[in-house]
Amino acid sequence: MRLKHLYLSNLWCVVLFEGMVALAVLMALTELVSWWVVPVLPLAVAGMVKLNDLIAGTIERHG
Template structure:
């Protein structure tokens, strides 16, 4: 669904999670972004409520998941360049 606006073709906007992490080589759908971010927060909260882990995990787990997604994007970019 391309429309011309001010002489350019508009592209669908990427999810905010992918834009915030600066993902360039992976395609993350809206559902995948929700699962990655909100799922990691929900998992951390459930683990903290059951006292399996400290409450710091509620902050650390989503940041760790974001770092792994960014690392996966960097590896995919390196594979595209060399392969």
């Protein structure tokens, strides 16, 4: 993801990715959401982490 300002260990990357996949599968199995959520949820979390990195970089430059 080429994060420049956030430093996530390999463990945190695995926890975020695997946790979101597991959560999406569980929600789909209980029919709370459709199956299209299974690939979309991890991508949404990755997008939020990248956005957080960009905001941290902006604050760091102006602060």
